[in-house]
Amino acid sequence: MPHQIPTSVAAVDLGSNSFHMIICSLHNGKLQTIDRLKEMVRLAAGLDQHKNLDQITQERALACLERFGQRIRDFAPNSVAIVGTNTLRIARNSQQFINKAEKALGHPIHIISGIEEARLIYQGVAHSLGSNANNRFVMDIGGSSTEYIIGRDDIAHTKESLNMGCVTVSQNFFKNGELTKKAFRKAMLFAEQHLEPFQNAFNSKNWEEAIGASGSLKAISNVLQTMGWSNNGITNEGLEQLVAHLLKLNRIDEISFPALSIERRPVFIGAVAIVYATFKTLNIQQMTVSDGALREGLVQDLLGRIYNDDVRSQTSQTIAARYHTDTSHSQQLKETLRYIVQQLDNHPCFNDNPASLQFLEWAAELHEIGFEIAHSQYHKHSAYIIENGDLAGFSKQDQLLLSKLVRSHRKKLNLSRFEDLPFPWRQHAPIMAVVFRLAALLHRNRNSKRPDFSITINRHDIKIDFPENWLEQAPLTHADLKQEMYYLKEARFNLIFDQC
Secondary structure (H helix, E strand, C coil), rough: CCCCCCCEEEEEEEECCEEEEEEEEECCCCCEEEEEEEEEHHHHHCCCCCCCCCCHHHHHHHHHHHHHHHHHHCCCCCEEEEECCHCCCCCCCCHHHHHHHHHHHHHCCCCCCCHHHHHHCCCCCCCCCCCCCCCCEEEECCCCCCEEEEECCCCECCCCCCCCHHHHHHHCHHHHCCCCCCHHHHHHHHHHHHHHHHHHHHHHHHCCCEECHHHHHHHHHHHHHHCCCCCEEEEEEEHHHHHHHCCCEHHHHHCCCCCCCCCHHHHHHHHHHHHHHHHHHHCCCCECCCCHHHHHHHHHHEEECCCCCCCCHHHHHHHHCCCCCHHHHHHHHHHHHHHHHCCCCCCCCHHHHHHHHHHHHHHHCCHHHHHHHCHHHHHHHHHHHHHHCCCCCCCCCHHHHHHHHHHHCCCCHHHHHCCCCCCCCHHHHHCCCCCCCCCCHHHHCCCCCCCCEEEEEEECEEEEEEECCCCHHHHHHHHHHHHHHHHHHHHHCCEEEEEE
């Protein structure tokens, strides 16, 4: 648990259509929303044919983030969660934009997978509605992706993220603002084709209530109710009337409803096509709309981390169990890692970044999951699964760091492997890898007890002092340490070990 519980927390969702920020006060574990900010940036509209974010869109987005940053720049590091979604997942120059965006916000940005986005959306919806024993179906339309989730209470058990959103569908099928029946049919078919593989999983027979999240679904619900086409959220009959009305128009700029803002109008038709196709494909009759969404889910995850109930630790244990790892060996490793880090608590790697030890412990739990694929080169298999799997709670950056630690825990240590990590991990990961390698080496014989050694790290010099006569009584470990000296020397580290 952090030394100090923050009094305020913030979550920022860098969506493909809108950027959202929520700020809450935190007192005795209770949250109270004190501020909400939202700006429609339309990040997805700035992707060119080569999947690069254009300069105009970047400048518009950064201007928004400068305003957000004024509000949260002085918040404690453990009190802010910021995530990027589909557009930042696919943009080829996203890292260039992220570097500038992090300066504007004063906090790191984490890119999350579509499945992680779905989990967080469900979390936000579940907490906004309170407990419910029914199976819920939750849908969220973003600018360039749509998430579908089924869950019970606050646990999502079926999750998908499809590459279609209100911005991309509106752009791709209603070019130059023209609105035709043919274009709408094509947009619907596009959505139906994306949803078809998951039709059985998300069919209405598998849940009791449907809930919509996000601005697009709120806008559709508001339009239906103010026009008198529905008196309870989004209904199948109401959608039929809405679509019939829209198909009488010739252009998107002719769309006009009292409940529809001018800024949402350009992407409204794409959202309607996705919702209409979803209702038809999944046999949905009615959907209510929730106030909770991704940012509320982010706040709940942040609370877990603040109060030492990090969902990432639960995920790590679940994955380790799924791949039948040796839990007693992992526990030995974790105890030795804590022993080492306690001695290195003044080293910048651990003093400046307390999360370093947590990542090492996750690495200890997951470093052998690759055995389920093959014993030869198992560390490479483990690293691949970690980097590419759907790990609840972990961002893409988290998974990349964890995979590189696992990949580097044996054989040659290649420092160039860490060069694409974000700050501060780029600086800290080599030391973390060395610490993990030494802990793994000392427990290569799984039945041996850790000696009471001392360790210091001064820049590139690593010095270990073992109890008297211990190395003579552990000749295999002695030989392994000699081999490790050469591995570390190639990585520009100087390993010195001796007896006290």
